[in-house]
Amino acid sequence: MATLQVELVAVERTIWSGEASMVIARTTEGEIGVLPGHAPLLGELAPGGVVTIRSTEGQDVVAAAHGGFLSVTPQGVSILAETAEISSEIDVERAREALRRAESEGDDPDALAAARRAQSRLRAAGQA
């Protein structure tokens, strides 16, 4: 079976890399699923997005990715994010706290961005 070579890289480190059978992400234009053999594509991930990588072993790697891009080439898929966290690393309590704080701060752009980050963390952890 054909597989995808997937790399999920954040600025400070590589988060995940390996073989996968499918990648699901949401770009600014809408939800997208990438299977092996997908046409080359370059997309901007929607803010507060969650990326799901279905690895060849059958489990899903779910990650919260902020400020990122998705690049699909014949060689594989790379997901670039300014910061990204895998669901198992997410501290749900902290994300809840951050969300509450950001929401109480009103609609200043920084607070909105923080709220979106917290939401995507919660979504990735399956807690939203």
Next chain:
Amino acid sequence: MAGSLRALRRRIRSTQSTKKIFSAQELIAGARIVRAQARVEASKPYAREITRVLSALASSATLEHPLLNERTETRRAAVLVVTSDRGFAGSYNVNVLRRTEELLGQLRQQGKEPVLYVVGRKGETYYSFRDRPVEQTFTGFSEQPAYSDAQEVGRALIDVFAPGDDADRSGAVDEVHIVYTEFVSLLSQVPTARRLAPMDTSELEDAGEEDGERPGDSGVPTSYEFEPSPEALLDALLPKYVTTRIYAALLEAAASESASRRRAMKSASDNAEELAKNLSRQANQARQAEITQEISEIVGGADALVAANADD
């Protein structure tokens, strides 16, 4: 005599305790270099990917973007200087600041007015002591920069370089330069000046060519689908690329700072050891002189007593 011996012993003790501090600093700096190098390595995959994505974009989109286009008239140029927060790093800061002065001179010759942005407390004090205007300073992260620090710096620079349409244009700059210390090896760190914006598109083309040489690649440029449009992507991607470049520079500077500090601390502890050795020689000499004097006093006293007894 006894006084000078005591003074010497005190100096030996204090030299030895400063030596301990220096060698501890040396060890800390040594550990930091390793960590800093690991972080430089860890940031490379992202830098490589974003360069690849950008070169893919560059081949498909028309390169019309304020961050790419040379301005017809450049009047003001922002210069970002990366120095350290703490001293004890030998000539590290002096070298960066000297390279900066060179660049400032060049810019002035070309009729551009330089505007300073400074990272690190040492650079901040250098300019404030000389009463020179600094537009903005960023401190507190020179040894262990995080990406959020680079974002803060990047946002400030991109804001002045490409202000939005409604923003006040009087403070805008037409070029952005960065001066930082490149980490060549443990023994050599070179202060380097680079232009961040407008960006040099030839770098992207080079990266694209390298990309084409990768095994398994047919060499034919891939034609991408874009989501959203190439122009919108470019808009979103370029500021991030600039921030990545700043982040990489901060990381290299941090590694260089630690390397330079380790070297300075090594020679300081060697010097302290040498000094302690010389001082203990002097102390031994003083001690010996004291003993000799005491003996001759005793002998002299005894002789005097014997002579007095003989007189009786």
